[in-house]
Amino acid sequence: MKTNDLVIGKVIKWLESEEKSFVWLAEQLGVSLFHVEYMLKGERILQPKRIEQIAKIMGIKTKELVKSEVIMENQLTVKLLGSISNRRSKRELDSLLFAINDYLGLKEQTK
DSSP states (O other): OOOHHHHHHHHHHHHHHHTTTTTHHHHHHHHHHHHHHHHHTTOOOOOHHHHHHHHHHTOHHHHEEEEESOOTTTOOOOOOOSSSOHHHHHHHHHHHHHHHHHHHHHHHHHH
């Protein structure tokens, strides 16, 4: 499952369980209702920044929001040492992690 679809599913379930509307989420994110509708219909890719905002609104960590509930066999782990020193590096790392998650989702779909 693609990260985008995974996050969308979790957000919609959360909104329903909390009895919150798309309008409410749009207000919390500071975007238009149309923007939220496009995101949650899958017509727009969720950017890492937006995923972080949504996780904060939901009161969970970003890692929990993007993590699949399905336990994968032979799951690989990558550990990075050090720290990110600037915003560009953080954006590039976020993009890399997003691409890795999409790759894993595609790989799972082809099984």
